[in-house]
Amino acid sequence: MAGPQVVIIGGGIVGASTADELSERGWTNVTLVDAGTLPAAGGSTSHAPGVVFQTNGTKVMSDLAMYTVEKFTALQWEDEPCYLAVGGLEIATTPERLAELNRRFGYAQSWGIPDARLLSAEEAVHMWDLLNPEMVLGGLFVPTDGIAKAVNAVAAQVERARSRGVTIKDNCEVLDILVEAGKVTGVKTSTGFLPADIVLCCAGIWGPKIAKMVGMALPLTPLAHQLAWTKPLPSLTGHTREATRPVLRHQDADLYYRENFEGIAIGSYRHRPMPLTAEELLPWGGEVMPSVLPFTQEDFEFPLAETAALIPSAVRIEAQGIEIAEAINGVFSFTTDNLPLLGPSPDVEGFWVAEAVWVTHSAGVGKAMAEWIIDGHCSSFDLHALDVNRFERHQLAPAYVLAKDCQNFVEVYDILHPLQPMEHSRPLRTSPFYMREIELGGQFLEASGWERPQWYTANDDLVRSDRNTGWHVPNPDPWSAMFSSPTVAAEAAITRNDVAIYDMTALKRLEVSGPGATDFLQGLVTANIAKTVGGVTYCLMLDTDGGIRSDITVARLETELYQIGANGAMDIDWLRRHLPANSPIQIRDITAGTCCIGIWGPKARDVVQSLTSTDFSNDGFTYFRSKQAYLGAVEVTAMRLSYVGELGWELYTTADQGLALWDLLMKTGAPHGIIAAGRGAFNSLRIEKGYRSFGTDMTFEHDPYEAGLAFAVKLDKGDFIGREALIERAKHVTRRLVLLALENASNTAATDALVLGNEPVYCSGEPVGYVTSAAYSYTLGVSLALAWLPVALTEPGTAVEVGYFEHRYSAVVTAEPGFDPEMKKIRC
Structure with a gap:
């Protein structure tokens, strides 16, 4: 199997590793080109000091490094180690x-x-x-x-690839990349034309120059x-x-x-x-x-x-x-996020990049790219955090890229908190409610460029007021306390007891419309979205290997018009990548032109129903349904959903009417004790309900059965991407995502046991898993964490420990959801 014609641009450590991995898989119709003389062609590889530290806060980076160490340890060049x-x-x-x-x-x-x-x-x-x-x-x-002896590793891998039939052309500068009908056809070089079905850019610091030849912007400096x-x-x-x-x-x-x-x-x-x-x-x-x-x-x-x-x-x-x-x-x-740029161009078929990769991760990236290009997905590594299509448009702006990359250089060895926001280019994206949020003392973090309140200082006095119904305000250690406040306790408790509104504008919103939209989406998602108009479905998009690409909500607003609540830029790329040729279906990102308020709590209906003649009763507006309605003079799309586990709705409107909607809800809700609440409370409430967050709790490497999302899979609804692989994976589940309740360690009795994510989980003193996300449960009065554990340790009542800095916190596996397991509050 010679494979299609592949041209790899750049013969440094990444290009050499990928050529080696492709040829090992039998793809030998490959040409590796470099403007310099190999193996020391003059790029970053040639002067890299080669220091390899495998420990990284991002799991995939450690995984890539461990493979690189394993491969290079077994590799030699002319009796010299690599x-x-x-x-x-x-x-x-x-x-x-x-x-x-x-x-x-x-x-x-x-x-x-x-x-x-x-x-x-x-x-x-x-x-x-x-x-x-x-x-x-x-x-x-x-x-x-x-x-890592990088030049030796280049030489060894290039020679091995050559021995399998790969063509090596050094002293060969790339002058242009030819594209016809949206697809690469070849590479123009200083020594002649190279036809190509696939072009992989591994040009390192020259990557932006090469990518620009096909109109692709790389956020790399x-x-x-x-x-x-x-x-x-x-x-x-x-x-x-x-x-x-x-x-x-x-x-x-x-x-x-x-x-x-x-x-x-x-x-x-x-x-x-x-x-x-x-x-x-x-x-x-x-x-x-x-x-x-x-x-x-x-x-x-x-x-x-x-x-x-x-x-x-x-x-x-x-x-x-x-x-x-x-x-x-x-x-x-x-x-801009200190991570590599991997994957295919969103616009030009056959053009791929593997950029901003250091020697430490190079062999792992080579293997990942070979799998992705040949198989259509990567089975060895979870690449969701490295996908080149992960960026919002503003994150590709040259001024933003330069400022963020320079900041990352300065901070490369700094001690950074997981919630540490960037300090430049802000505010960049603001919801229509931003003015009101500032007036309420909003304490903002950043999400995809959006200013998102974590809590409001206007609610500080509520912690000590007569509205405190006995909730416990934890006393965290200084690290856990960063970017948090006791006020979060009040915001969470008032959501549970009365009513609160949340700014949900930062969530990605897509519109899919046109003839065939229903069938198109049915082939991509795990559940049946072909409901009556007004139906809303929580479902997953899977890759061909059955791994989770994203979790989304799909609302059928008209017969062939859907609104999707998505996770980010990669979702719209995935949808567009699967559109049939010449399809009349339109996929639009409507996030910037719209806004969203979540209104939740036992009194949410009291607030909303008083503003409209549309029936918002439990009989007239059931869970997982949507309606068009007027609240006062504001037209909204109301969806009865709740990521906090309380009665309520997501209210969508156009950006021009967002401020009017906010003011209307706050005025009408005042007699009911309404407040604005932030992301800190939201995160606590959603973990109490066991709701997963894609990119944190589950990623490409996990399947629905492992992640506790089997309810979102309907195998009898017809074919969809990943269905057959998922059926097979269901037979071999070895790990599960579970809820842990933490106990205070005896030597830290003065503080509550709070963790933040990525901490190790131990059983009998041995590491067996890791935490994904965590929060203090103000409703239950206990610290909670979602964690991946082997199946044998996932029965409720199983005792484990969570490592947190120098501490070991006792924890126990707890049945989910921790709050309202019968779902009575959310459906009342």
Whole structure:
């Protein structure tokens, strides 16, 4: 099986890895091109220091790194290794960093990184005996971390691909990509034309330039990063091996280190961002590689001083400092969310990208791309967070990309809270209610560019008022307390007891219309959406392997007109990608021109019914139905849905009438005690009800039966994408998403046991799973968490522990939903 004609642009570590993986799968009709001379062609791979740290807060990044380590460990080039498994040591020199290393150890446990362990200060200094013991407070050690010999790995993989029939063309610059009728047909190069059915861009820092040839914008910025190699150090005299000590990260100072025979390498992010464009890079063919810029000594003064303090033996007394043998400003790729850009173009068939990938994750990305291109999906890794089509339009704006990428460079080693909002380009997207939310003291975080209130300071006094019906206000630790407030307790409790409105405008809204819309959607979703007009269906979209692509609500507003409540930009890409050729069906993103208010609580009907002659009674407006109605002078599409587990509706209207709707509800609801509530309360209430959040609780790697969403699958409704694979997966469920109730640890009795997500779950002292999302349940008076566990541990009553920094919280598997299991409140 030679496969279709594939051209891979870029012979660095990503292009080489993908060529190797494609050819191993039998696709040999592949041409790998690079403007430079392989294996050191002049891109970022050629000067990469190769330090590999597998621990990452994003699961897929650790998964990709672990595969890279496994592959490169077994790979050699001319009897030279492609990987030095010297281990990786992250040290703390501040109490805050020491706590962060505990959190990172939790990631390692959650994702299954082998043999990770925390070290005392003494153990860390013993392991890296050149360190100043007065500075080190502790460390995190991963024995399988190390040094990837990137050029060797390129050479080995390129040669292996060549031996299978892949054509390698270096010193061959890409000049243009030809597209006919929306499909790639070939690549114009400096040495001739290459026909192609598939073009994969692995051009690294030149990626935006290549993607622009097919009209695709990549949110990627090349940024310079300083790397210096010292002259031989007295303490390493006679050191004949390239490295024996672990690669070292001193993140408190934005520095990393690795040995280099008798010297060390010093890598620094402690300098001003130095962005540039592909056009500003040096041309190929010179003595200096294009991805290397002149070293700026003035930006390296702090790293030298800090290194002298941390590693005193690096200072040569006679030179009165650290002597540098060679130093560069090497250029690497940064993106707006610090994650790679993988996948197919939304507009040009056959054009794919694998960009912003560091050596650490390169072999994993190569395998992922080979699977995705050949099979139509990736079975080895969950790529939902890396899909190039994940971005909103504003996130592709050049000014936004530059600002965000530069911020990410500065923050690359910073300790960031999971809810940490960006501090630039705000406010960018605001709902029609934004003015009122500011007046109410809205405390905003950001969601897809939208300003979204987390809570309102106008409700602060409610915590102590006579409306407090006895709810417990937790006392969290300082980390859990960030971006939260006791006021969230009041907002949640008043939603349960009275009525509250929520700004739901940030949720993606799509409109699907035209002849054949019903049949089209039926083939994509797991449940029957062909209900009578007014029907609303909660369902899933699956990939061909049965994995969950998204969970959505589909409302049938007219015979061939549907409104979809979606999760993000990837959903509209998925729908459009499956449209039949020349289809009359229209798919529109209507989010910006509309808005949504969720009104929920026992008194929600009292508020809404007083504003309309339309029947909002339980008999006249049942659950999972929609109606067009006028509330006062405002026309709304009302859907009886509730993600907080209370009676209520999602009210949609056009953006121009949004403020009028808000004011009308607040005025009419005042006698009923209505308040505006924020996302903090919303998250607590939805976890009490066991409602899943796509991208957090379940992703591409999970299926509905594992995720507790079997009720959303109707196998008897006809064929849909992923149906056959799902039937097979149902026979082999090995894990499930469950609800945990946490107990306070005895040594933290003064605080409540709260977690935030990604923490490891232990049974009998061994890591067995991980938390996805969590919140304090003000209704039940207990901290809750959703977590993935092996099937054997998912029976209610099973005792486990949750790791949180240095603590282990006792927890027990709890039946779902935790609140109102008979669904009486939501259907009243």
